[in-house]
Amino acid sequence: MTAATESTVCPELAGAMAHLARAIKTGCRRSAHLCALLLDRVANAPGVDDHIRAHAQELFEAIEGEALIWSASPATPSHPHSQPFCASTRTSGHVISCH
Numbered sequence: 001m002t003a004a005t006e007s008t009v010c011p012e013l014a015g016a017m018a019h020l021a022r023a024i025k026t027g028c029r030r031s032a033h034l035c036a037l038l039l040d041r042v043a044n045a046p047g048v049d050d051h052i053r054a055h056a057q058e059l060f061e062a063i064e065g066e067a068l069i070w071s072a073s074p075a076t077p078s079h080p081h082s083q084p085f086c087a088s089t090r091t092s093g094h095v096i097s098c099h
Contacts, residue, residue: 009045009052012038016056020063036063 019035022028039060043053 009042009048012042012045013052013056016042016059020059032063036060039063 016035016038019031019038023032023035039056042048043057043060048056
């Protein structure tokens with residue numbers, strides 16, 4: 001992976017991990033979806049290491065394939081991240097809006 005690719009992909013991987021952690025902890029469907037979008041970007045980015053590309057694609061497919069699990073998660077009105085749309089999040093210097 002080149003330095004230019006690394007500087008593009010690393011923030012996206014960090015964002016994907018943050019969204020995945022939120023989705024696992026809270027059941028936030030939007031966070032799961034945003035994680036999948038970022039992983040898809042990584043899997044399709046030029047110059048990405050084949051090993052990283054394969055795992056990003058594998059996790060993307062797993063998240064997209066398990067969409068019913070995320071949508072079946074009970075929404076807790078008192079917890080904003082368990083709702084279909086959650087507050088904006090800052091990941092590695094990038095703001096990703098969940099609205």
